[in-house]
Amino acid sequence: MKNVSLKSGHSLSITESNATQAQHEWWRGAVIYQVYPRSFCDTNGDGIGDIQGIIKKLDYIAELGVDALWVSPFFKSPMKDFGYDISDYRDVDPIFGKLTDFDELIAKAKQHGLKIVIDQVLSHTSDQHAWFQESSRSKTNPKADWYVWADAKADGSPPNNWISIFGGSAWEWHEGRQQYYLHNFLKSQPDLNFHSDALRQQILHELEFWLQRGVDGFRLDAINFCYHDQSLRDNPFKPVEKRTGRGFSPDNPYAAQYHLYDNTQSENIAFLESVRALLDRYPGTVTLGEINSEDSLKTLAEYTQGKTRLHMGYNFELLADEFSPHHFLHTVGALEEVIGEGWPCWAVSNHDVTRVVSRWGSGKHNNDFAKMALVLAASLRGTLCVYQGEELGFTQADIAREDLQDPFGIEFWPDFKGRDGCRTPMAWDTSSTNAGFSDGKPWLPVDDAHRRNNVSVQQQDPESVLNFYKQFLQWRRTMPALVSGEINLNTSSSTDQLLVFRRTNHDTEIHACFNLSDSTAVWNAAAGSQIALGNGAKRNDNGTIELGPYGFALCI
Structure with missing residues (x-):
């Protein structure tokens, strides 16, 4: 037996058999650590994190006591949306390294007992992807229907009233093709047309490429956005009092519609089943779907139903601003009522939202709050995603207007400052002005508070958030009631x-x-x-x- 001492003053006796108890499905109750590569660790001095930086810090990640890494996009991309605009699904962008670097990451992660889950952005690509370049040339080429194209109305206006999440119409005119194309996100991110049989088959081939390289699963970005209503019906108007949730403020034009026709279509179920059938050929692999729909809890339950769809999914209910016992009881209770045999995944921070200690902490940013937020999220039924820096209690960074990189923030400044504040570089030590992240100028500035509260400082402090994370996650593994x-x-x-x-x-x-x-x-x-x-x-x-x-x- 061994004892684990925790700050509560209690010493817990843990049997080795319990501590090493194997789970039939590793992902149930697992803790997945999200790495945002641009901001994790830079090894070549260009100010942008890279795959070798992840490899360099594998000891650190393993010591946290997590089960897997979720690696945000590292694919070839023009970086208009920092990797979520893919121009080649099968290649690593040079700023992150090479395919051989990724192969090394998989091999060394396995040596540390860590699974690798990679982001896959299936609903759209970059407009610089070869598929879009071909699709846009004519209405008759082999990939003409691989994207969502539509004729203008008689007056030349867009086909309907759909709105882009990043602002403005979701339709962009293409002069060469003399049609509009759909983009639910940036206009440089055209939506793929999943009504095309050939496109769907190609997407499965893209997934299998990475399965054959040894990945343990996929985090599927915006997975409910794959299909659109083929009749292109207008979305209904949403009253102001109904414009809550989903992560959009009531004054955001996107919140002024019920998004019934631009995403979350029934045809998506069959596609998810084809994805699951593919992964079933690679035992131990897993799918985690990001779901943001009009009724995200219902959609999550649908998408994880039985053993033929997604393994698990997560939504934005705990990534929202609301923080109260009522909100937790309602959210968890409503999900438990509908999910059946499905499996939830919870996250309270990620690369898209204000960091949890700032979002929920009401300005009282302290270690006690960070510890409580972790234990709360990790005590719910389901799997947990932890975003890099969360284990350090990092607060949201305040980015000056001239330093903004996020097109979302640039578009809506100053009412919305974008996502840069949660994407600033990790602070590793006091070795340089960049806190050990890079020898060059970082793509975003290192936050001063993070620099003072860096990894090396916290490693030496037994009462730090970091050391608490390690102790708690070690203990949690021995508690079947918390895990499953x-x-x-x-x-x-x-x-x-x-x-x-x-x-x-x-x-x-x-x-x-x-x-x-x-x-x-x-x-x-x-x-x-x-x-x-x-x-x-x-x-x-x-x-x-x-x-x-x-x-x-x-x-x-």
């Missing part, structure tokens, strides 16, 4: 301050309570239970547990 158990939401014990739920696995039961407020709260814990893990938690003489601001307790 059922969840029971305790609505009667939850309050305006406290979120309470229970995780169970056979005879094991863990009672969890989180104080989501900045004031002290008292929890009437289950009689006889003991605090196995806690922060800012103490048991009173009357049996209740007092939780300090953003404190938590897991009891067994």
Whole structure:
């Protein structure tokens, strides 16, 4: 047996058999660490992170106690949307390295016991992709229907009222072809036409290329955007009071429509089943779908139903601004009601949203909040994605207007500053003005707060967020109730301050309570239970547990 000491003051006895218990499906309850390559580690001094930088830091990633890496796009791209605009699905962009570098990453990750899951952007490509170049030449070439083309209305205006997420019409006129093409994102990101049999088959070939190279799965970007309504019907108007959720502010034009026809079409189910059939030929591989629809919980349940579709999916419900016990109870409860045998994946930070300690922390950016946010997300039923820097408690960086890189932020400044603030470089040490990220000028500035709170500083501090992450994830692996158990939401014990739920696995039961407020709260814990893990938690003489601001307790 071995003991794991945690800040709560409790020492947990862990049997080696429990600690090494193998799961039949590795991804159920796994922790996946998201690497944004541009900002992780630069080894050639050009100011942009690269694949060799990921390889260099594999020891660090493995020591966190995660199970897999999700690597954001590294494919050849003009970088208008920083890799989410792919111009060649089968090649590495030179700024990140070569295909041989990626092969080395897979091999060395496996030596560290880590799986590799890569981003795949299937709904659209770059307008510089060879497919689009051919498709745009004429209406009769072999790839003429590989993208979504439509004639103008009689007055020359776009075919319908669909809006791009990045602003303006979702249609762009192409002079050469004398038609509009659809782009749900940037105009340089034309949408692929999944109604084309040949296109769908080609996409499966692109996926298999990476499966044959040894990847363990795919994170499927915007996977519900693959299909569009072939009749090109207008989206209905959405009243102002209904424009909440999905990550869009009510004043964003995109939020002014019910997006019924530009995404999340029924035909997508058959395509997902063909993707699953492909992965079933490569045992142990997995699909994780990003889903952002009008009813994301319902769509997630549909897309993960049975064993013939996605293995798991995640949505933006916990990537939103709302932070309250009610929101968690509603979101988790609503999903559990519909998901059946499907499997959820949770994320509270990623490369597209404000970092969690800034988004939910109400300006009170401290280590206790960062620790609580991790334990809360990792205690829900499902798999967890952790975004680089989250394990350090990094806050959202404030980027000056002249330093902005994100086209989303440039378009909507100053009302929306874009996504650069969560994409700034990792701060590794105090060896240089760039905190060990690069010997050159970084593509985005290193945040001063991150520089002061870098990896090397936190490694030497036993009370740091980083060391807490390592200890907690090690302990979590020994708790089957947290990894794969059922969840029971305790609505009667939850309050305006406290979120309470229970995780169970056979005879094991863990009672969890989180104080989501900045004031002290008292929890009437289950009689006889003991605090196995806690922060800012103490048991009173009357049996209740007092939780300090953003404190938590897991009891067994």
